[in-house]
Amino acid sequence: MATVASTTVGERTGPLDRLRALHREGRLVPAYPEVPGLLAELTAGGDPAGPPAPDLVRAGQLLARLDADEVLAAHPTADAVTVAVTGHSTLSGLTAPLTAELSRHGLLPRLRSGDFGSWFRDLQDTGSELYAARADVVLCVLDAQVVFDELPHPWLVEDVERVAAAKLALIGSLAERYVTEGSGTLVLNTLPLLRGQARRLVDARSRARLGVAWRELNAGLLRLAAAHDRVHVVDLDPLVASSGPVQDPRLAAYAKVLLGDELLAGYAREVGHLARGLRGRTKKVLVVDLDNTLWDGILGDDGPEGIAAATTYRGEAFGRFQKAVGQIGAQGVLLAVCSKNDREPVLNVLRGHPDMVLRETDFVRVNANWEPKDGNLLDIAQRLNLGVDSLVFADDSPFECGLVASSLPGVAVVRLDEEPALHVERLLADGWFDVPELTAEDRARAAQYRTDAARQDLQESAGSMEEYLAGLGVEVELSPVREHEIARVSQVTLRTNQFNLTTERLQQADVRARLDSPGHLVLAIRSRDRFGDNGLVGAVFIDTARDGGGWHIDNMLLSCRVFARGIEQSCLAAVVRAARAAGAGAVYARFRPTAKNHKVGGLYPGVGFVESARGDAGSVDFRHDLAEEALPSVPDHVRLTAHVSRAPAPGAQG
Structure with a gap:
């Protein structure tokens, strides 16, 4: 049963306030199992395409003060994960969001940070503290200056091409050394090219050549993940596109903070997804609502002719969401329906409505009835012989999302809202289904589960x-x-x-x-x-x-x-x-x-x-x-x- 922190009359009782109250009253360690739920509340309803909520980072600052050994002593079954951090620039802004992201996925962080600019020494010397930490995950956070610091003055594109190729070879050899001698997964990242770096070339042709050289460098980094089982590369380009500037020029100049707080927070989110997958916490089933989730309208009120997932501007947004759901399902994620509707009209729509991208055969289970949704989710999990913590539930109703979050805390809840254009971003924001590699068994999983219905009939x-x-x-x-x-x-x-x-x-x-x-x-x-x-x-x-x-x-x-x-x-x-x-x-x-x-x-x-x-x-x-x-x-x-x-x-x- 959840512990509720005591508060004075009139005091706000949001999740960050409750977390602060637990810390203030000295009860955060004994109440640590509540932390993932509180952090999930902090992230609900945030901008799916933007950086993590500021309150999540504030929560990470508080949680970073905890002693992991003390938490483990109170909760021996806590899933501790050791993360070693090294890099080229000042990375103090990574600690809070990384702590928060790991914690909200049920992982107890043990962070080990190296010295400023020590990434080469840490990875090259197998006797370094980085290797001695026997970390589950090693983050080597790099930036464009690892190349630009070694260019002559003045420099030409040819210099960038030469230094970038040498740097890629060096990083590749260090990655191979870590894979051979290290214990965990090495995480590298692509290097964002700043506008101020490219604009130092005054002719368009040279800038184009620089862009090609830089993309070849980043492509080479990404290929390292394909070459080594225990190397993962975070592509920062999509994060930069959604998080704002790569850096604050003043902090970069005076404090060597070459990757800004928003970008580091987005990076921490990606690391959280990776660590969750490495710990076997990947979700297996996406359960979706129907009315105003898969289609525009309410089937019971509007009838089949009054709902849309195409043909209207708003309906097309729902159609895009259906395509995203189908794309996930084609890669081994099981799809199910949990909707307050009469079953036969729902099946008729899924079987024959011209707007539908998804059909009845795409779902391993369709629960359409008037029972509480938390009970229906339990039924779906039981029918699939899975724990409820294997489920992701996407719904547009704040009431239903709140009910499931409170009664089934193991279920990941994706809170959709009245804006269907954001449904896809909200669904994909947390990478609930990310796996290191897709297998043939993954692609066949839905068909295998569908044959289980025949087995159940036989039983x-x-x-x-x-x-x-x-x-x-x-x-x-x-x-x-x-x-x-x-x-x-x-x-x-x-x-x-x-x-x-x-x-x-x-x-x-x-x-x-x-x-x-x-x-x-x-x-x-x-x-x-x-x-x-x-x-x-x-x-x-x-x-x-x-x-x-x-x-x-x-x-x-x-x-x-x-x-x-x-x-x-x-x-x-x-x-x-x-x-x-x-x-x-x-x-x-x-x-x-x-x-x-x-x-x-x-x-x-x-x-x-x-x-x-x-x-x-x-x-x-x-x-x-x-x-x-x-x-x-x-x-x-x-x-x-x-x-x-x-x-x-x-x-x-x-």
Whole structure:
């Protein structure tokens, strides 16, 4: 239950005031779980195309005073993220917005800042504090002066071309060094070219050449993200276009603040999106209202002929919003409807109204009724076998948005207003669905969820769970991960929360490193049934060479789409039997409980593992002695193909 700070009569009770009151009364640390909700209130209704709200930055200034260790002591399950900051210029203006952006996404910031202008030394010296920090994210914030500081006086375009090429090569080599020696994700950025720099050339032809050279430099920086799994590049050009000037010339001259506060705040927002994705907090479902959200008008009052998503100026704005929603849905985000309307008229519009870009088949769930929307969102999450924190809810009603925000704080609420021209910007402002890389499974996800309706029909018609599973025809393949599956396996570790026994998050480079390690097995779980191919739905990570002998299951993960079908028991049976055949003395495993994975706490005991120890934060160690009589078996309704070794499965295609 939320804690409300005490206030005097007449005192304002906005979210920033409540945050200040908690701090003033010494209750901010014990009330820290309330912080994301308060910060979400601060961002609601702000300019979607502009910089973060000033009050959010003020909140960040307050939160930056907190001791992360003190917060962790009070809340051991808080998700702490260590961020090291280095750069070329004065970056003090980054601390407050970065703290606020991380905090509002449920991440507890641990910020480590380097010395002024120390970016080259920090990245070049593997013994530097930047490497020693073992940061989850390293921000190397650069600006155009890294090039212009090295030009002769006077300079020509040829000098810029030469220095820019050398600087790009240097940054590339430093990025490669960090990827090899560092622990986290390195974040670089493109370099905005200032008008005052370009205007120092008096002829238009030279300015054009400078523009080409500068764009080639920035394109080269962006390509570094494609070359390295653990490098991310923030493109500052779109931020500059929406945030105002790159810098204040006076602060740039006197204080070496070469990137202004508004731009740094926008940059911090992008870093917040990235960190959220790295922590597996990417949203999976976009739930939209209909009246005055997907179309102009109210279906129940105006009838089908009175609503529009084309043909009128205002209607065209709704049509653009539908196209943006459809674009997101085509990339693996599940789409659903939550609307206070009668169901049949809604379905008729989605099936046949000439203005509609989106059709019924684009949605995995259409909840159109007169029940409270928070209850409908719970129903959608349950039907999709997802937590409500996987949902983003977009609605134009302040009442409905407030209801959902208060009763379901895990849902990300996108508050649309009466101006449909801003719907797209509001929806996209927070990058709720951002992932490091899109996979084939992402693009097929909506179709896979739609086939689940047929599975549910079979389950409801079956006389028992056993009859349902027997009729489902479950097939499981367990075999080494193939090269083209590395991105998908990394994504499974980042996005799976419910069936994730240790919640260890792995980037693609981490998965590849384990694949290349002689002492590790990285096994992919693939499944299909009578209704279709589910694709790669999970993974098992095994250390076969750890001190003390035996096989150690470092983690096991499974998509929520295929829960309770015997897949997990089948795969563990295959691992245990393979370990015994390989001569291992035992198989060890660990379960680390979180707020989301409690449903799988009994998995290991259910297949013959016994508890051997308990650790910090409720973690439990298990051991299976591989006695013949205790070996688990594959459920009768599952057809399993297992190849538990480092070699590719026979006939496997890479």
